[in-house]
Amino acid sequence: MKNSKIYFLLILVIFGGLTLSLCYIQALEGTVNISAKVEGCGNGIIEGGEQCDADGSNGPCPATCSTSCTTNSCGGGGGGGGGTYIPPLVVTQVIFSGRAYPKSTVTLLKDAQIAATTIAGSDANFSITLSGLSGGNYIFSVYSEDNKGIRSSLLTFPVSVTSGATTKVSGIFISPTIAVDKSEVKRGDNIAIFGQSAPQADIVVSVNSEEEFFDKTISDKEGIYLYNFDTTVLDYGSHNTKSKASIGNQLISSWSYLVSFKVGTKTVVVEPTKAPAKGDMNNDNRVNLVDFSITAYWYKRSSPPATVDLNSDGKIDLVDFSIMAYYWTG
Amino acid sequence: MQNSKLQFKIQNYFIGVLIAFLLLTFTRPVFAAELFFEAKNREFTQGEEFLVSIFLNSLEESINAAEGRVLFPENLLEMKEIRDGNSIITFWIERPKIEQLGIIGFSGIIPGGYQETKGFLLSVVFRAKASGNGAIEIRDAKVLLNDGEGTSTDVKISNFQFSIFKEAPISQTPILEIKDTDPPEYFKPEIAQSPEIFDGKYFLVFATQDKGSGIDHYEVCEGSKKKCVIAESPYLLQNQKLDQQIFVKAVDKSGNERVIMLPPQKPLPWYKNYAILAILIIIGLFVAGVILRKILWQRFIKSR
Numbered sequence: 047m048k049n050s051k052i053y054f055l056l057i058l059v060i061f062g063g064l065t066l067s068l069c070y071i072q073a074l075e076g077t078v079n080i081s082a083k084v085e086g087c088g089n090g091i092i093e094g095g096e097q098c099d100a101d102g103s104n105g106p107c108p109a110t111c112s113t114s115c116t117t118n119s120c121g122g123g124g125g126g127g128g129g130t131y132i133p134p135l136v137v138t139q140v141i142f143s144g145r146a147y148p149k150s151t152v153t154l155l156k157d158a159q160i161a162a163t164t165i166a167g168s169d170a171n172f173s174i175t176l177s178g179l180s181g182g183n184y185i186f187s188v189y190s191e192d193n194k195g196i197r198s199s200l201l202t203f204p205v206s207v208t209s210g211a212t213t214k215v216s217g218i219f220i221s222p223t224i225a226v227d228k229s230e231v232k233r234g235d236n237i238a239i240f241g242q243s244a245p246q247a248d249i250v251v252s253v254n255s256e257e258e259f260f261d262k263t264i265s266d267k268e269g270i271y272l273y274n275f276d277t278t279v280l281d282y283g284s285h286n287t288k289s290k291a292s293i294g295n296q297l298i299s300s301w302s303y304l305v306s307f308k309v310g311t312k313t314v315v316v317e318p319t320k321a322p323a324k325g326d327m328n329n330d331n332r333v334n335l336v337d338f339s340i341t342a343y344w345y346k347r348s349s350p351p352a353t354v355d356l357n358s359d360g361k362i363d364l365v366d367f368s369i370m371a372y373y374w375t376g
Numbered sequence: 377m378q379n380s381k382l383q384f385k386i387q388n389y390f391i392g393v394l395i396a397f398l399l400l401t402f403t404r405p406v407f408a409a410e411l412f413f414e415a416k417n418r419e420f421t422q423g424e425e426f427l428v429s430i431f432l433n434s435l436e437e438s439i440n441a442a443e444g445r446v447l448f449p450e451n452l453l454e455m456k457e458i459r460d461g462n463s464i465i466t467f468w469i470e471r472p473k474i475e476q477l478g479i480i481g482f483s484g485i486i487p488g489g490y491q492e493t494k495g496f497l498l499s500v501v502f503r504a505k506a507s508g509n510g511a512i513e514i515r516d517a518k519v520l521l522n523d524g525e526g527t528s529t530d531v532k533i534s535n536f537q538f539s540i541f542k543e544a545p546i547s548q549t550p551i552l553e554i555k556d557t558d559p560p561e562y563f564k565p566e567i568a569q570s571p572e573i574f575d576g577k578y579f580l581v582f583a584t585q586d587k588g589s590g591i592d593h594y595e596v597c598e599g600s601k602k603k604c605v606i607a608e609s610p611y612l613l614q615n616q617k618l619d620q621q622i623f624v625k626a627v628d629k630s631g632n633e634r635v636i637m638l639p640p641q642k643p644l645p646w647y648k649n650y651a652i653l654a655i656l657i658i659i660g661l662f663v664a665g666v667i668l669r670k671i672l673w674q675r676f677i678k679s680r
Contacts, residue, residue, distance in 0.1 A: 157585050158466040158487040161565065180558045182587025183496070187488040202438075203487030204464065204495070304524060324524070328570050336568040338467055338485075339386045339581040339610035343573045345469055351572045357526060363519055365526030367469055367485045368441035374487030374522040 103297045136210040139177035144218025145170045145297065146190035146198075147242045147269045148350060152220070155187040155200070155376040159335065166190070170244040170269060181209030189375070192223040192242035193268075195320040199303045217297065222249060222271070222289045224302040225318035232313045233282060236274040242300065243291040245269045252301075255279075256287040265291070324356050325370035332375045341366055399555075408437040408529035409519040411437060412442065413536035420504040420540050425456060428512060428536060429499035432464065432519070435530060436488035440522035443469070443482060448502065449510040452480035452540055457501040461554070461590030461628070464495035467583055473496045489522030504540040512536040556588025556630040565624040565636055567613070579610045582624050582636075589629035597623040601635075618642045 146152045146166040154162045154174050166172040187202040198221050207213055222243035231237045239251050246264060249271045253259045259279065265271040275287075286306050292298040301322070325333035327340040344350040344362040354362060356369040410433040420426055432442060442465070448455070457482065458472045465484035483499060505564040513535045521527045563584035569576060582594060596611050597604040599620040613622070618641035626634045646652050 060509060085673075087565060155488070157561070159583075178562070180561065180587045183464070184587075185464060185466060185486060185488070185490070199486035202490065204490065204492055273507055327572060328568060335467075335581045335609075336566055336570075338583075339568075339579070340570050340572050343610055354572055364441050364443050364469070364483060365528075368520040368526035369486040369524060370520070371440040371485040371489070371520055376487075 047275040059187075106162075132205050137177055138179045138181060138207060138209050138211065139175055140179065140184075140186070140205060140207060140213045141173065141175050142186070142188065142218060143171070143173040143214075143216045144188075144220065145244045145293075146172050147192055147223075148245060148267075149221045150192060150242070152188060152190045153376065155189075155374075156186065157185055158374060158376060160376040161186075179207050181207055183207075185217070187376075188218060188220060190220045191367065193270075194223075194225070194242075194318055196223040196225055196318055197320075197322070198223050199242060201300055201302065215313060216340075219244070219291070219293070219297045219299040221263075221299040221302045222247075222291050224287065224289050224305050226287065226305050226307050226316060228307060228313055230308040230310045230312060230314040231277050232311060233280065233309050234276075234278045235313060236276055237307060238272060238274055239287050240270070240272040241289060241290070243270045243271060243289075243299070244293060247271075247291040247293050249273070249291050250287055251275070251289045252287065253280070254288070254304075255281060256293045277309050282309050283309075284308050322373040322375060325373040327353055333370055333373045336340075337370060338367075341370060395486045399577060405556075408521070408531075408656050409434045409439055409442075410532040410534065411442075411514050411517055411519070412534040412552070415536065415538075418536075418538050420538065422504050422507050422540055422542050424540075425501055425503045427459075427499055430497045430514070432490070432495040432497055433493050434491055434495065434519070435493045438491040438522040439519050439529065440487065440489045441520040441526070442497070442518065442578075443484070444517035445475065445515045445522040446480040446482070446500065447513045447515055448478055448480075449508075450508050452504065452508050452510045453512075455480070455500060456503050456507050458607065459501070459590055459629075461556070461586050461588050462499055463590075464490055465497060466585070469545040488521075507540045508544045509537070509539050511538070554589045554630065556586070556628060556632060558586075558588055559586045559634040560586040560626040560628050561593060562634065563626065563636060565622070565638055567622075567638065567641055568610075573610065574612045578613045578616055578618060580607075580613055580622065580624070580638075581609045582611075582626070583609055584626050584634065586626070586628040586632075588632075590628050592629045592631075595613045595623075595625040595627065597625065619644050 083230050125305065142154060148166065148168045148170050150166050150170070152166055152172045152174070153160060154176065154296070156176065161176055162174050164172050164174050183204060183206050185202060185204050187200045189198045189200050191197050201220055203215065205213060205215060223241040225240060227238040243249060243265045245267045247269070249263045249265055251261050251263065251273045253275055261273065261275070263271050263273045271289075284306055286300045286304045287307070288304050290299050290301045321331050322333050325337055328336040329338075341354055341362060344354050346362065350360075350362045352358070354366070356366045359365070387605050412431055412433065413428055414431060415426060415428045417426065430446065432439070455474065460468070460472055464486055466486050468482070468484040470481055470483040472480055475481040480500065500605050514533045517531045517533055519529050519531045520603050521529050561584045564581060565580055565582035567578055567580055573579065580596060584591065594608065595604040596607040598613065601623050604623070604625065620640055622638040624636050624638070643649075
């Protein structure tokens with residue numbers, strides 16, 4: 047009996063103390079609201095990590111949204127006996143397929159924001175299915191990252207998506223990645239131009255000077271290519287190089303990013319970098335909505351920071367946004 | 377001698393005129409882009425509403441940025457509505473809006489570039505106010521190449537000539553009403569921090585598209601869905617502790633909404649979380665009640 051009393055008093059003291067500490071904390075913080083509502087899947091709100099949320103309608107097929115708030119992939123079912131007729135599920139989706147680089151990460155952007163990523167096979171083929179779309183015009187873009195983490199240029203294609211239909215976009219061939227081993231090369235020395243594409247692809251390398259030089263090489267079974275360019279033919283000064291790939295004259299990629307180097311009197315070796323050449327304001331190795339928003343903040347304002355003023359003309363205008371849009375990664 | 381000089385001069389003039397004629401006849405300026413209007417009709421009745429759309433043709437070169445000003449005679453036309461749903465512009469720097477009487481400004485980008493013959497930019501619904509002839513024009517147009525340098529390209533502009541009659545014209549085309557029941561596209565707002573803006577304070581960025589009627593506005597609700605404000609990206613967060621959830625609401629012009637919830641980035645420790653404390657207190661009171669009841673019951677038994 048005595049023990050029971052002690053326990054009771056102990057509990058009272060603990061909860062009394064807790065209540066007092068609660069009041070103390072509330073007095074200190076003063077701004078936090080009490081909310082007992084537990085958010086999560088099934089509340090009709092799409093939250094972090096959820097692809098969809100149809101409130102009480104979440105469930106297995108034919109519902110479009112699963113109980114774990116991921117988009118259901120409801121394929122057509124097989125035939126069966128008699129019974130209730132279940133109308134075929136109307137799914138609006140786009141299937142993308144094409145070639146990148148062996149085992150590379152392929153990123154798909156929907157209206158310039160990352161919608162999906164996948165890993166290409168060892169033959170460089172990839173396929174991405176994107177569902178949960180509305181009918182309308184979309185601008186999709188794809189890019190890939192090579193084995194050194196260097197990104198390709200964006201390949202962009204407008205697609206008119208029909209509600210309730212599957213749209214297929216095939217024959218995508220992502221442009222090669224490109225890098226050089228020197229930021230400055232002594233005239234007459236070689237500069238290595240390298241990158242990755244699909245295996246056994248014909249790679250055209252262009253070196254742009256007053257005169258444009260073209261040459262060809264072939265990527266190996268890993269898709270890697272290397273071309274040593276003799277700079278004897280180049281004048282002193284700045285030059286650009288770019289590359290594109292083709293397979294059997296049927297699949298032809300677009301041009302890679304332009305990479306610049308200088309021909310001078312000395313040689314400066316450089317390591318390839320993952321960072322976008324321009325447009326990454328917050329140094330997260332991406333050019334996306336955050337960078338756009340930082341630039342938008344300075345649009346038409348005086349004295350913008352040098353990191354935001356991409357063409358160094360002392361103002362933020364359409365040109366800065368255009369430069370950023372070229373190096374976009376999503 | 378003078379005759380031969382005169383003959384030489386006439387020959388030179390003749391050659392000059394011939395070259396100029398050939399140049400004018402057989403060479404046309406090369407435009408990498410064209411901005412043009414499209415409408416179902418060019419003749420309207422006074423009081424009639426009509427839709428004029430602006431398109432971009434950039435088949436020659438990939439372009440990634442465009443801006444301009446649409447000028448219309450405000451003595452003849454009244455602007456009723458601007459529609460930008462389904463536009464090829466992915467991010468508006470300046471969403472199309474009336475800058476001043478008779479002038480609509482727009483500015484935006486297409487990351488990755490666009491190279492097609494007919495890319496929809498925006499459309500405007502006008503009401504014919506008075507009879508007369510007029511033109512809707514595009515001025516200060518700038519279209520930039522997707523070349524990493526923001527190179528400006530020549531733009532051909534085809535203005536829109538129209539006539540407004542007092543009597544009914546031969547045919548009247550009703551404006552297509554947008555039946556939009558879909559919410560704006562799913563999007564992922566992001567909390568960021570940069571020394572370049574808002575003195576390094578946390579801010580929120582967000583953007584999405586609406587393929588039907590277009591985005592009308594965004595709302596940000598910090599802590600509770602009941603405390604919302606109309607906001608633009610980038611939005612300076614009021615709660616810099618980031619210990620509360622944030623709701624971002626995208627509303628289209630038909631009133632459809634898409635609400636995205638961002639969980640607290642720096643949630644409160646459990647002892648500062650009032651929900652957990654309230655649950656603990658309720659459990660504690662329940663346990664205390666059970667024990668108290670037991671004690672009282674034992675006393676009651678003993679007293680008997």
